[in-house]
Amino acid sequence: xxxxxxxxxxxxxxxxxxxxxxxxxxxxxxxxxxxxxxxxxxxxxxxxxxxxxxxxxxxxxxxxxxxxxxxxxxxxxxxxxxxxxxxxxxxxxxxxxxxxxxxxxxxxxxxxxxxxxxxxxxxxxxxxxxxxxxxxxxxxxxxxxxxxxxxxxxxxxxxxxxxxxxxxxxxxxxxxxxxxxxxxxxxxxxxxxxxxxxxxxxxxxxxxxxxxxxxxxxxxxxxxxxxxxxxxxxxxxxxxxxxxxxxxxxxxxxxxxxxxxxxxxxxxxxxxxxxxxxxxxxxxxxxxxxxxxxxxxxxxxxxxxxxxxxxxxxxxxxxxxxxxxxxxxxxxxxxxxxxxxxxxxxxxxxxxxxxxxxxxxxxxxxxxxxxxxxxxxxxxxxxxxxxxxxxxxxxxxxxxxxxxxxxxxxxxxxxxxxxxxxxxxxxxxxxxxxxxxxxxxxxxxxxxxxxxxxxxx
Numbered sequence: 296x297x298x299x300x301x302x303x304x305x306x307x308x309x310x311x312x313x314x315x316x317x318x319x320x321x322x323x324x325x326x327x328x329x330x331x332x333x334x335x336x337x338x339x340x341x342x343x344x345x346x347x348x349x350x351x352x353x354x355x356x357x358x359x360x361x362x363x364x365x366x367x368x369x370x371x372x373x374x375x376x377x378x379x380x381x382x383x384x385x386x387x388x389x390x391x392x393x394x395x396x397x398x399x400x401x402x403x404x405x406x407x408x409x410x411x412x413x414x415x416x417x418x419x420x421x422x423x424x425x426x427x428x429x430x431x432x433x434x435x436x437x438x439x440x441x442x443x444x445x446x447x448x449x450x451x452x453x454x455x456x457x458x459x460x461x462x463x464x465x466x467x468x469x470x471x472x473x474x475x476x477x478x479x480x481x482x483x484x485x486x487x488x489x490x491x492x493x494x495x496x497x498x499x500x501x502x503x504x505x506x507x508x509x510x511x512x513x514x515x516x517x518x519x520x521x522x523x524x525x526x527x528x529x530x531x532x533x534x535x536x537x538x539x540x541x542x543x544x545x546x547x548x549x550x551x552x553x554x555x556x557x558x559x560x561x562x563x564x565x566x567x568x569x570x571x572x573x574x575x576x577x578x579x580x581x582x583x584x585x586x587x588x589x590x591x592x593x594x595x596x597x598x599x600x601x602x603x604x605x606x607x608x609x610x611x612x613x614x615x616x617x618x619x620x621x622x623x624x625x626x627x628x629x630x631x632x633x634x635x636x637x638x639x640x641x642x643x644x645x646x647x648x649x650x651x652x653x654x655x656x657x658x659x660x661x662x663x664x665x666x667x668x669x670x671x672x673x674x675x676x677x678x679x680x681x682x683x684x685x686x687x688x689x690x691x692x693x694x695x696x697x698x699x700x701x702x703x704x705x706x707x708x709x710x711x712x713x714x715x716x717x718x719x720x721x722x723x724x725x726x727x728x729x730x731x732x733x734x735x736x737x738x739x740x741x742x743x744x745x746x747x748x749x750x751x752x
Contacts, residue, residue, distance in 0.1 A: 301328035302345040302353060309361065312339040315394060317712075319382035319741040321357075330355045333449065334376050336386055337394070338364030366390040371425065372461040379449035381462060381739040392420045392735055395743040399711045399733045406715030413728040419591055424462075424738030429567070430584045431463045432551055433471060433498040435478070437485040444475055444498065452488060452549075462739060464502040466535065470511055473529040474498055481522045486515075494520070496544060497551050501576055502535070503567035504586050510538040510565045512578040514552060516545050527560045538562050542578055552579060569593065572620045574645050581614050581638055588736040592707065592744055593621045595732050596680060599705045599748040602626050606677035609701075611661040611692070616642030616654065618680055618707070623654040626678075631656040632664045662689035669695050676701040687713025690720070697724045704749040714745055727752050 302308065302325060310323035312335045321335025323343075329352040335341050340362040343355035360367075366387045370376065375384040383391050396418040403409050421427060436443045436454045445457040458475070459468040477483070478495060486493040497514035511530055513520065520526070520541055530539050539560040544553030556563070556578055564575045569583070569590050576582050583589035596618060600608065602625035610619040613631030615638050623629045623646070631654065633639050642656045657664050661681075668674045679701045681688055687710065696704060704726060708714035722728055726749040736744040 300348045300350060300353065301326050302330075302348055304345055304348055307342060307344045307358065309340065309342050312337055312341065312364070315741075317398075317741055319386070328353065332357050333382075334385065335360075336364040336367050337390075338366055374446075374455050374457055375461075375739075377448050377455055378446045379451075380446055380460070382449070382741055384461070384739040388420065388424055388738065391738065392418050395735060396733050399714075399731065399743060399745050402711035402715035403718060403728075403731065404715075406712060407718040407722070407728075409718060409722060409728055414730045416730060416732040418733040418735060418743075419588075419595075420735045421588060421738055424735070426462065426465050427585045427587060427738065428460075428463045429502045429504050429586055430582070431460065431467050431498075431500045433467075433500070435485055435495045435497060437487070437493075442475065442479055442485060444471055464500070464504075466502055466509055466533070467500050469533050470500055470509070470530065471498065473533065474511075474513070474526070477522075477526045477529055481525060483521070491516070491547050499542065499552070499578055501565060501578070501582075503565050503576070505568040506566055507535045508537040508565035508567070509533065509535040510540075510576070510578065511536070512538075512540045512542050512556070514542045514544050518543060519557075523559055531560060536561065537565050540578060554579070569617060570621065571624075572617075572645070573649055574615065574617070575641070575648060577641070579637055580641050581635070583617065583736075585736045588734055588744075589617070592734045592736060592746060593618055595734065595746045596705050596707055597621050597625065599730060599732075599746060600625075600678045600680065600703060602678065607675065608678045608680065609665065609674075609676045611665065611679065611681045612683050613642060613656065614638050614682070616645050616656065618682060619654050619656070620645060620649060620651055622678075622680065623651045627653065629654045632659060632661045634658070634660045662692040665699075666691055666695045669699060675699060678703045678705065680705045680707065682707040683713075685710040685713065687717050693717060693720050693724075697721070697726075700725070700751060702751055706747045706749065708745045708747070709742065711743065711745060714747070718747070718749075721749055725752055726750065 308325045312321035312323045314322040321332045342359040347354040370384040443454040443456045458471045484493040486496040499512040501510040541557040543555040608626045608629045610631045619631040730748040734744045
């Protein structure tokens with residue numbers, strides 16, 4: 296028999312927001328019952344309507360702000376509260392930084408069981424936390440026969456129509472307007488997710504912040520685009536345009552990009568720099584979306600690695616070799632491991648164009664490649680760097696790291712919760728947490744990057 300909850304669906308109540316969740320939602324209590332409220336902030340007193348009620352917690356919709364939080368500000372973007380991208384643009388930026396630092400420290404204590412004995416460095420934010428993303432993926436849709444290009448509303452695939460975004464590159468506005476006018480003038484069909492009919496699905500834009508080079512890739516549900524020459528004419532007049540292409544994606548999937556690229560004009564890639572390292576970027580390449588803060592993050596990882604020039608380094612989950620190539624300038628030898636073959640091809644090419652000869656890359660899952668090489672070849676390492684996905688490191692990988700016994704482990708994390716879990720494992724097996732540095736790589740969102748240093752006891 297289902298137990299009654301304090302609240303039922305559609306009932307309203309007044310609560311004070313005391314905390315914030317991982318995605319920036321406010322957390323408050325009504326008669327001891329926890330409610331999660333999108334767009335509510337710590338310090339708000341709000342009237343809410345219960346939308347989904349579980350036994351011990353529920354989700355509610357913000358109906359009225361009775362007393363605003365002292366940290367509440369007016370969002371710069373007119374659609375910030377509807378869009379699924381910026382969940383914290385209505386929160387003062389300094390408070391965003393404080394809460395992200397607190398989230399990292401709380402996870403290390405609560406999930407890592409580490410209550411002190413390490414240096415918690417002040418979080419590194421951005422001087423200007425706007426227009427920082429060098430990659431945008433605009434979904435294209437149609438509603439009541441009218442073209443929509445913009446971003447998905449939070450938790451849905453409903454498109455909020457807009458040409459601009461306060462965290463994307465400013466160049467995107469002219470590009471979206473050019474594509475919009477082309478689609479309307481030529482009456483190009485628009486993809487429908489439900490029927491799998493129609494042609495144009497997404498607009499992918501990448502901008503080299505250092506070089507100023509621009510790439511536009513139209514994702515289509517077909518093999519070709521009629522009147523594509525007219526699109527090229529509109530786009531190539533935009534300053535910095537270097538690459539225009541089609542991406543063929545005919546699958547019934549939410550995955551944005553297919554595997555086939557059809558060039559239309561210009562170069563197949565653009566280039567950009569992180570620090571002194573040059574990278575070639577194709578439509579399919581993984582590349583960090585905030586190059587300014589990526590440089591900060593990787594320079595901190597390099598500092599924590601404390602390389603003197605004679606070390607052997609393993610860089611696990613290396614992607615296109617961004618951290619590896621930073622490390623190679625200071626190490627004797629760097630080995631990178633990544634499961635995605637295209638990323639490893641990019642890593643090898645990036646090493647070549649930078650004249651880096653002391654970096655070697657392997658395709659495969661880090662949790663399989665490293666244990667196998669240790670068993671078969673008895674490889675060693677002075678420093679191991681890990682930059683895993685949100686799920687963190689597999690236990691088999693952590694076991695191998697402990698067996699290899701590097702002097703230092705540098706862990707780059709995009710999820711404080713899995714970071715805390717993995718730190719607990721390593722600190723119980725011979726490593727001591729020495730430094731923690733949070734970096735705000737995604738301002739106005741709930742995400743935070745962290746780099747930590749562990750040393751052998």
